Amino acid sequence: xENIQATAGSHHHEPEFSxxxxxxxxxxxxxxxxIELVLAFVHLYTHFPPKLxxxxxxxxxxxxxxxxxxxxxxxLRHEIKNLIMTIALPALIFVWFIIAFLWDGGSxxxxxxxxxxxxxxxxxxxxxxxxxxxxxxxxPGSPE
Amino acid sequence: MMWYFLMSDxxxxxxxxxxxxxIRFATNGWPDPNEVFxxxxxxxxxxxxxxxxxxxxxxxxxxxxxxxxxxxxxxxNNQKAVTKWMILTIIGGIAFLSCQAWEWTHxxxxxxxWGRNPxxxxxxxxxxxxxxxxxxxxxxxHGFHVFSGVLINIIMLIKNIRGDFAKxxxxxxxxxxxxxxHFVDLVWVFVFTCFYLL
Numbered sequence: 225x226e227n228i229q230a231t232a233g234s235h236h237h238e239p240e241f242s243x244x245x246x247x248x249x250x251x252x253x254x255x256x257x258x259i260e261l262v263l264a265f266v267h268l269y270t271h272f273p274p275k276l277x278x279x280x281x282x283x284x285x286x287x288x289x290x291x292x293x294x295x296x297x298x299x300l301r302h303e304i305k306n307l308i309m310t311i312a313l314p315a316l317i318f319v320w321f322i323i324a325f326l327w328d329g330g331s332x333x334x335x336x337x338x339x340x341x342x343x344x345x346x347x348x349x350x351x352x353x354x355x356x357x358x359x360x361x362x363x364p365g366s367p368e
Numbered sequence: 369m370m371w372y373f374l375m376s377d378x379x380x381x382x383x384x385x386x387x388x389x390x391i392r393f394a395t396n397g398w399p400d401p402n403e404v405f406x407x408x409x410x411x412x413x414x415x416x417x418x419x420x421x422x423x424x425x426x427x428x429x430x431x432x433x434x435x436x437x438x439x440x441x442x443x444x445n446n447q448k449a450v451t452k453w454m455i456l457t458i459i460g461g462i463a464f465l466s467c468q469a470w471e472w473t474h475x476x477x478x479x480x481x482w483g484r485n486p487x488x489x490x491x492x493x494x495x496x497x498x499x500x501x502x503x504x505x506x507x508x509x510h511g512f513h514v515f516s517g518v519l520i521n522i523i524m525l526i527k528n529i530r531g532d533f534a535k536x537x538x539x540x541x542x543x544x545x546x547x548x549x550h551f552v553d554l555v556w557v558f559v560f561t562c563f564y565l566l
Binding site: 242243246247249250253254257260261264265268279282283286289290293294296297298299300307310311314315318321322325326328329330332333336337344347348349350351 | 371372375378379382386387389390391392393394395396397402417418422425426429430432433435436437439440488489491492493494546547550551553554557558560561565566
Protein backbone atom coordinates (compact mmCIF):
# COMPACT_ATOMS: atom_id res chain seq x y z
CA UNK A 225 0.00 0.00 0.00
CA GLU A 226 2.73 2.45 0.98
CA ASN A 227 4.55 2.19 -2.33
CA ILE A 228 1.62 3.36 -4.42
CA GLN A 229 2.95 6.90 -4.50
CA ALA A 230 6.46 5.70 -5.09
CA THR A 231 5.55 3.76 -8.22
CA ALA A 232 2.71 5.78 -9.58
CA GLY A 233 1.10 4.22 -12.61
CA SER A 234 2.34 0.76 -11.76
CA HIS A 235 -0.18 -2.03 -11.44
CA HIS A 236 -1.43 -3.89 -8.42
CA HIS A 237 1.31 -6.53 -8.11
CA GLU A 238 3.82 -6.25 -5.33
CA PRO A 239 6.96 -4.87 -6.91
CA GLU A 240 9.34 -7.08 -4.93
CA PHE A 241 9.89 -10.05 -7.18
CA SER A 242 13.02 -11.62 -5.83
CA UNK A 243 14.78 -14.25 -7.88
CA UNK A 244 15.45 -16.54 -4.94
CA UNK A 245 12.11 -18.43 -4.95
CA UNK A 246 12.45 -18.79 -8.73
CA UNK A 247 15.67 -20.75 -8.42
CA UNK A 248 14.29 -22.72 -5.51
CA UNK A 249 11.31 -23.71 -7.70
CA UNK A 250 13.66 -24.60 -10.53
CA UNK A 251 15.61 -26.97 -8.29
CA UNK A 252 12.41 -28.54 -7.00
CA UNK A 253 11.17 -29.16 -10.54
CA UNK A 254 14.52 -30.54 -11.63
CA UNK A 255 14.78 -32.87 -8.64
CA UNK A 256 11.23 -34.18 -9.12
CA UNK A 257 11.98 -34.92 -12.77
CA UNK A 258 15.16 -36.74 -11.75
CA ILE A 259 13.24 -38.77 -9.16
CA GLU A 260 10.77 -39.79 -11.89
CA LEU A 261 13.68 -40.86 -14.07
CA VAL A 262 15.35 -42.84 -11.30
CA LEU A 263 12.06 -44.57 -10.49
CA ALA A 264 11.59 -45.47 -14.15
CA PHE A 265 15.07 -46.98 -14.39
CA VAL A 266 14.76 -48.85 -11.10
CA HIS A 267 11.51 -50.32 -12.38
CA LEU A 268 13.13 -51.20 -15.70
CA TYR A 269 15.95 -53.20 -14.14
CA THR A 270 14.46 -54.65 -10.97
CA HIS A 271 10.67 -54.46 -11.58
CA PHE A 272 10.56 -53.45 -7.98
CA PRO A 273 7.80 -50.90 -7.54
CA PRO A 274 4.73 -52.58 -9.04
CA LYS A 275 3.53 -50.71 -12.14
CA LEU A 276 0.30 -49.59 -10.50
CA UNK A 277 2.08 -48.09 -7.50
CA UNK A 278 4.64 -46.51 -9.79
CA UNK A 279 1.91 -44.85 -11.85
CA UNK A 280 0.34 -43.46 -8.69
CA UNK A 281 3.71 -42.04 -7.69
CA UNK A 282 4.15 -40.48 -11.13
CA UNK A 283 0.75 -38.84 -10.91
CA UNK A 284 1.49 -37.40 -7.47
CA UNK A 285 4.89 -36.10 -8.61
CA UNK A 286 3.36 -34.64 -11.78
CA UNK A 287 0.71 -32.79 -9.81
CA UNK A 288 3.41 -31.46 -7.48
CA UNK A 289 5.32 -30.15 -10.46
CA UNK A 290 2.16 -28.60 -11.89
CA UNK A 291 1.45 -26.94 -8.55
CA UNK A 292 4.91 -25.37 -8.37
CA UNK A 293 4.76 -24.11 -11.96
CA UNK A 294 1.35 -22.54 -11.47
CA UNK A 295 1.94 -21.15 -8.00
CA UNK A 296 5.46 -19.78 -8.42
CA UNK A 297 6.30 -19.37 -12.10
CA UNK A 298 2.83 -18.23 -13.08
CA UNK A 299 2.63 -16.31 -9.82
CA LEU A 300 -0.91 -17.44 -9.08
CA ARG A 301 -0.13 -17.90 -5.40
CA HIS A 302 0.37 -14.16 -5.10
CA GLU A 303 -2.84 -13.12 -6.85
CA ILE A 304 -6.09 -12.17 -5.16
CA LYS A 305 -8.13 -14.99 -3.72
CA ASN A 306 -11.12 -14.69 -6.07
CA LEU A 307 -8.93 -15.20 -9.12
CA ILE A 308 -7.33 -18.24 -7.51
CA MET A 309 -10.75 -19.71 -6.81
CA THR A 310 -12.11 -19.14 -10.32
CA ILE A 311 -9.12 -21.05 -11.66
CA ALA A 312 -8.87 -23.76 -9.03
CA LEU A 313 -12.53 -24.80 -8.83
CA PRO A 314 -13.01 -25.67 -12.52
CA ALA A 315 -9.69 -27.51 -12.39
CA LEU A 316 -10.95 -29.58 -9.48
CA ILE A 317 -14.17 -30.41 -11.29
CA PHE A 318 -11.99 -31.51 -14.18
CA VAL A 319 -10.40 -34.14 -11.97
CA TRP A 320 -13.81 -35.72 -11.53
CA PHE A 321 -14.26 -35.59 -15.31
CA ILE A 322 -10.98 -37.47 -15.78
CA ILE A 323 -11.91 -40.18 -13.29
CA ALA A 324 -15.34 -40.63 -14.88
CA PHE A 325 -13.93 -41.04 -18.38
CA LEU A 326 -11.17 -43.43 -17.39
CA TRP A 327 -13.71 -45.52 -15.52
CA ASP A 328 -15.90 -45.54 -18.58
CA GLY A 329 -12.99 -46.68 -20.75
CA GLY A 330 -12.15 -49.48 -18.35
CA SER A 331 -15.73 -50.66 -18.19
CA UNK A 332 -15.97 -50.62 -22.00
CA UNK A 333 -12.93 -52.87 -22.17
CA UNK A 334 -14.36 -55.31 -19.62
CA UNK A 335 -17.73 -55.49 -21.39
CA UNK A 336 -16.08 -56.02 -24.74
CA UNK A 337 -13.80 -58.74 -23.41
CA UNK A 338 -16.80 -60.47 -21.84
CA UNK A 339 -19.18 -60.35 -24.78
CA UNK A 340 -16.90 -60.15 -27.82
CA UNK A 341 -14.84 -63.36 -27.70
CA UNK A 342 -13.43 -62.73 -31.14
CA UNK A 343 -11.97 -59.41 -30.05
CA UNK A 344 -10.47 -60.98 -26.95
CA UNK A 345 -8.83 -63.82 -28.86
CA UNK A 346 -7.53 -61.48 -31.50
CA UNK A 347 -5.93 -59.24 -28.91
CA UNK A 348 -4.20 -62.27 -27.39
CA UNK A 349 -2.60 -63.73 -30.52
CA UNK A 350 1.00 -62.60 -30.96
CA UNK A 351 1.65 -60.45 -33.98
CA UNK A 352 3.33 -62.12 -36.99
CA UNK A 353 7.03 -61.46 -37.40
CA UNK A 354 7.44 -57.96 -38.78
CA UNK A 355 7.84 -58.07 -42.54
CA UNK A 356 9.01 -54.95 -44.31
CA UNK A 357 5.73 -54.40 -46.04
CA UNK A 358 4.95 -50.81 -45.23
CA UNK A 359 7.75 -49.49 -47.40
CA UNK A 360 6.48 -50.21 -50.90
CA UNK A 361 2.83 -49.97 -49.92
CA UNK A 362 2.97 -46.59 -48.23
CA UNK A 363 5.06 -43.65 -49.13
CA PRO A 364 6.24 -41.86 -45.96
CA GLY A 365 3.83 -39.09 -45.17
CA SER A 366 0.77 -40.59 -46.81
CA PRO A 367 -2.05 -41.32 -44.39
CA GLU A 368 -2.91 -44.96 -43.66
CA MET B 369 -8.14 -12.32 -19.05
CA MET B 370 -5.02 -14.28 -19.86
CA TRP B 371 -5.84 -16.65 -17.05
CA TYR B 372 -9.23 -17.47 -18.52
CA PHE B 373 -7.79 -18.00 -21.96
CA LEU B 374 -5.23 -20.35 -20.45
CA MET B 375 -7.96 -22.19 -18.59
CA SER B 376 -9.90 -22.78 -21.80
CA ASP B 377 -6.70 -23.96 -23.44
CA UNK B 378 -6.08 -26.24 -20.49
CA UNK B 379 -9.52 -27.76 -21.09
CA UNK B 380 -8.62 -28.40 -24.73
CA UNK B 381 -5.45 -30.19 -23.73
CA UNK B 382 -7.29 -31.89 -20.90
CA UNK B 383 -9.91 -33.20 -23.33
CA UNK B 384 -7.17 -34.55 -25.60
CA UNK B 385 -5.43 -36.27 -22.74
CA UNK B 386 -8.70 -37.65 -21.38
CA UNK B 387 -9.64 -39.16 -24.72
CA UNK B 388 -6.15 -40.64 -24.90
CA UNK B 389 -6.55 -42.00 -21.38
CA UNK B 390 -9.98 -43.51 -21.88
CA ILE B 391 -8.96 -45.12 -25.19
CA ARG B 392 -5.92 -46.54 -23.46
CA PHE B 393 -8.05 -47.86 -20.62
CA ALA B 394 -10.40 -49.45 -23.16
CA THR B 395 -7.62 -51.25 -25.06
CA ASN B 396 -6.28 -54.65 -24.11
CA GLY B 397 -2.60 -54.05 -24.83
CA TRP B 398 -0.40 -51.01 -25.22
CA PRO B 399 3.20 -50.50 -26.43
CA ASP B 400 5.84 -50.06 -23.76
CA PRO B 401 7.08 -46.44 -23.92
CA ASN B 402 10.53 -47.54 -22.78
CA GLU B 403 10.79 -49.62 -25.95
CA VAL B 404 9.42 -46.97 -28.30
CA PHE B 405 11.17 -43.83 -27.05
CA UNK B 406 14.69 -45.06 -26.51
CA UNK B 407 16.82 -43.30 -29.10
CA UNK B 408 19.21 -40.43 -28.61
CA UNK B 409 20.68 -38.28 -31.40
CA UNK B 410 24.05 -39.51 -32.56
CA UNK B 411 23.94 -42.67 -30.48
CA UNK B 412 22.80 -45.03 -33.22
CA UNK B 413 20.83 -47.96 -31.87
CA UNK B 414 21.83 -47.47 -28.23
CA UNK B 415 19.08 -48.38 -25.78
CA UNK B 416 18.55 -45.18 -23.81
CA UNK B 417 14.93 -44.95 -22.74
CA UNK B 418 13.70 -41.61 -21.40
CA UNK B 419 17.07 -39.88 -21.62
CA UNK B 420 16.28 -37.73 -24.64
CA UNK B 421 12.83 -36.73 -23.46
CA UNK B 422 14.26 -35.83 -20.06
CA UNK B 423 16.68 -33.54 -21.82
CA UNK B 424 13.70 -31.93 -23.59
CA UNK B 425 11.93 -31.51 -20.25
CA UNK B 426 15.03 -29.93 -18.79
CA UNK B 427 15.30 -27.49 -21.72
CA UNK B 428 11.68 -26.42 -21.31
CA UNK B 429 11.92 -25.98 -17.53
CA UNK B 430 15.13 -24.00 -18.01
CA UNK B 431 13.48 -21.69 -20.54
CA UNK B 432 10.59 -21.26 -18.11
CA UNK B 433 13.09 -20.10 -15.49
CA UNK B 434 14.66 -17.57 -17.86
CA UNK B 435 11.14 -16.34 -18.64
CA UNK B 436 10.40 -15.69 -14.94
CA UNK B 437 13.72 -13.91 -14.67
CA UNK B 438 12.67 -11.72 -17.63
CA UNK B 439 9.41 -10.91 -15.84
CA UNK B 440 11.34 -10.17 -12.64
CA UNK B 441 13.67 -7.81 -14.50
CA UNK B 442 10.61 -6.15 -15.98
CA UNK B 443 9.41 -5.43 -12.46
CA UNK B 444 12.70 -3.67 -11.82
CA ASN B 445 12.26 -1.70 -15.09
CA ASN B 446 15.57 -3.10 -16.28
CA GLN B 447 15.25 -3.07 -20.06
CA LYS B 448 18.70 -4.58 -20.75
CA ALA B 449 18.11 -7.53 -18.45
CA VAL B 450 14.67 -8.19 -19.98
CA THR B 451 16.30 -8.35 -23.42
CA LYS B 452 18.93 -10.79 -22.19
CA TRP B 453 16.47 -13.16 -20.51
CA MET B 454 14.01 -12.99 -23.40
CA ILE B 455 16.76 -14.00 -25.84
CA LEU B 456 17.68 -16.95 -23.63
CA THR B 457 14.02 -17.98 -23.40
CA ILE B 458 13.65 -17.88 -27.18
CA ILE B 459 16.80 -19.97 -27.57
CA GLY B 460 15.35 -22.52 -25.14
CA GLY B 461 12.09 -22.67 -27.08
CA ILE B 462 13.87 -23.17 -30.38
CA ALA B 463 16.06 -25.87 -28.81
CA PHE B 464 12.97 -27.70 -27.60
CA LEU B 465 11.35 -27.48 -31.04
CA SER B 466 14.52 -28.83 -32.65
CA CYS B 467 14.55 -31.77 -30.24
CA GLN B 468 10.94 -32.50 -31.07
CA ALA B 469 11.61 -32.26 -34.78
CA TRP B 470 14.41 -34.78 -34.38
CA GLU B 471 12.21 -37.14 -32.40
CA TRP B 472 9.37 -36.96 -34.92
CA THR B 473 11.79 -37.55 -37.78
CA HIS B 474 13.28 -40.51 -35.96
CA UNK B 475 9.88 -42.08 -35.23
CA UNK B 476 8.74 -41.43 -38.78
CA UNK B 477 11.88 -43.16 -40.00
CA UNK B 478 10.92 -46.18 -37.90
CA UNK B 479 7.58 -46.29 -39.71
CA UNK B 480 5.37 -44.53 -37.18
CA UNK B 481 2.93 -41.88 -38.35
CA TRP B 482 -0.76 -41.11 -38.11
CA GLY B 483 -2.49 -44.37 -38.99
CA ARG B 484 0.69 -46.44 -38.92
CA ASN B 485 2.06 -48.11 -35.83
CA PRO B 486 5.09 -50.37 -36.26
CA UNK B 487 5.46 -50.95 -32.51
CA UNK B 488 4.08 -54.06 -30.83
CA UNK B 489 2.32 -54.21 -27.52
CA UNK B 490 4.35 -54.95 -24.43
CA UNK B 491 3.17 -58.58 -24.58
CA UNK B 492 4.07 -59.03 -28.27
CA UNK B 493 0.58 -58.66 -29.71
CA UNK B 494 -0.35 -56.26 -32.45
CA UNK B 495 -0.95 -52.73 -31.20
CA UNK B 496 -3.61 -50.29 -32.38
CA UNK B 497 -2.71 -47.22 -34.39
CA UNK B 498 -4.33 -45.17 -31.63
CA UNK B 499 -0.96 -45.15 -29.92
CA UNK B 500 0.74 -43.21 -32.70
CA UNK B 501 -2.37 -41.18 -33.54
CA UNK B 502 -2.60 -39.79 -30.04
CA UNK B 503 1.14 -39.37 -29.68
CA UNK B 504 1.52 -37.32 -32.84
CA UNK B 505 -1.68 -35.34 -32.35
CA UNK B 506 -1.01 -34.32 -28.78
CA UNK B 507 2.74 -33.69 -29.03
CA UNK B 508 2.03 -31.92 -32.32
CA UNK B 509 -0.60 -29.69 -30.72
CA HIS B 510 1.78 -28.96 -27.88
CA GLY B 511 4.65 -28.33 -30.29
CA PHE B 512 2.44 -25.85 -32.15
CA HIS B 513 1.83 -24.07 -28.85
CA VAL B 514 5.58 -23.92 -28.26
CA PHE B 515 6.02 -22.55 -31.76
CA SER B 516 3.45 -19.79 -31.25
CA GLY B 517 4.98 -19.10 -27.84
CA VAL B 518 8.35 -18.56 -29.47
CA LEU B 519 6.74 -16.20 -31.99
CA ILE B 520 5.04 -14.23 -29.19
CA ASN B 521 8.33 -14.06 -27.31
CA ILE B 522 10.13 -12.79 -30.41
CA ILE B 523 7.51 -10.05 -30.85
CA MET B 524 7.89 -9.11 -27.19
CA LEU B 525 11.68 -9.04 -27.58
CA ILE B 526 11.43 -6.71 -30.57
CA LYS B 527 8.99 -4.41 -28.75
CA ASN B 528 11.28 -4.40 -25.74
CA ILE B 529 14.36 -3.54 -27.80
CA ARG B 530 12.42 -0.70 -29.46
CA GLY B 531 11.73 0.58 -25.96
CA ASP B 532 7.93 0.32 -26.14
CA PHE B 533 7.62 -1.04 -22.61
CA ALA B 534 10.18 1.39 -21.17
CA LYS B 535 8.09 4.23 -22.63
CA UNK B 536 4.92 2.75 -21.21
CA UNK B 537 6.50 2.43 -17.77
CA UNK B 538 5.50 -1.17 -17.13
CA UNK B 539 6.25 -4.60 -18.54
CA UNK B 540 2.79 -6.15 -18.29
CA UNK B 541 2.97 -7.56 -21.80
CA UNK B 542 6.13 -9.48 -20.91
CA UNK B 543 4.25 -10.87 -17.95
CA UNK B 544 1.36 -12.05 -20.14
CA UNK B 545 3.69 -13.67 -22.65
CA UNK B 546 5.37 -15.27 -19.65
CA UNK B 547 2.07 -16.72 -18.45
CA UNK B 548 1.53 -18.31 -21.83
CA UNK B 549 5.05 -19.66 -21.87
CA HIS B 550 4.70 -21.24 -18.43
CA PHE B 551 1.43 -22.77 -19.51
CA VAL B 552 3.23 -24.48 -22.38
CA ASP B 553 5.73 -25.83 -19.86
CA LEU B 554 2.88 -26.96 -17.62
CA VAL B 555 1.22 -28.88 -20.44
CA TRP B 556 4.51 -30.55 -21.25
CA VAL B 557 4.75 -31.81 -17.67
CA PHE B 558 1.49 -33.69 -18.23
CA VAL B 559 2.34 -34.86 -21.74
CA PHE B 560 5.66 -36.15 -20.44
CA THR B 561 3.95 -38.16 -17.73
CA CYS B 562 1.12 -39.49 -19.88
CA PHE B 563 3.18 -40.61 -22.86
CA TYR B 564 6.64 -41.41 -21.59
CA LEU B 565 6.23 -42.54 -17.99
CA LEU B 566 2.85 -44.22 -17.57
